[in-house]
Amino acid sequence: MQALDALLNRVSVPRLLDPAPTAAQREVLFAAAMRAPDHGHLQPWRFLTVEGAAREQLGEILAEAARLQDADVPQAQVDKARNGPLRAPLVVVVVARLQDHVKVPKSEQLLAAGCAAHGILLAAYAQGIGAVWRTGELVYSAHVAQGLGLAEGEEVIAFLYLGTPQNEPRVAGKVDLAEFVSAWSPEA
Template sequence: MEALDLMLNRVSVTRLTDPAPTSAQLDLMFRAALRAPDHGQLRPWRFLTIQGEARERLGKLMAESLRVRSPEASDDALLKARKMPLRAPLLVVVIARVQPHPKVPGSEQVLAVSCAAHGLLLAAHAQGLGAVWRTGEFSYDPYLAKALGLTGDEQILGFIYIGTPEGTLRTPPALEPKQFVSEWTGAN
């Protein structure tokens, strides 16, 4: 796939099914992710892969996390939380590991990890896989972060769901750059 075609046509794919990416495909996705811009070469990223029965264990943790956060959560909400990780055959937890640095603030490190996640999404699309980056309340939940083994200097930036697209990919909307770009010519 041509690079520009890839970038112009990648879309989030929410309906995913088996098979999951092969180990070779996953290796390429992570190699692409690791090419993200990285001021200071801090490599502030970490990833967890979750597949197979581990998705059910993650779902159980998500339901526990919801119950801790919202003791009044309904049975339907708890069931929905349990089923979230089952929406794709593979999940990648994107983790920012922010490190103290005199020239690279934490915000730049989080941006680098976000670029790595985008690289992973592009590499999935380039290989004919579907993927969607989801955040939501579980991305910010300290109970779940601790259960997944994150340390105090780490934060979840989201969950990338990856699998085989089910159905036809949607066509991305045509956006006009002039709606988002303007020229600055200097102060008056």
């Protein structure tokens, strides 16, 4: 697959089935992530893979986080949180590792980690792997961070769900670029 094909045609694939990406495919996914723009060569990211029964354990952490956030949370929301990680055979938790640096602000490090996550999505598309980036307010919960064993300065920025597409992926819609691109003029 050509690089431009992945860049121009990648779409989210929310309905995922077994099998999960193979070891060889995963190596490509994470190698692509390592090519993210990285001012200062800080590599301000790391990844946790969650599969098999560990997905159920992650679901319990998310359900607990939902209850901690709101003692009156409807049971349906707790169940949704619990079942979320079961939507794909592999969940990659993208963790931003933010550090103090004289030349690289934390905001730039966070963006670099997001680019690493995007690299995984592009590499998944290029290999025919279905993938979708999901977050939601529970991703940012201190309880979830603790349950995942995050260190100080680390934060979850994405849950990437990966697997075999249940259906043929949709075709990427065309966008009117003029709505997003304009020439800057200092007189404006």
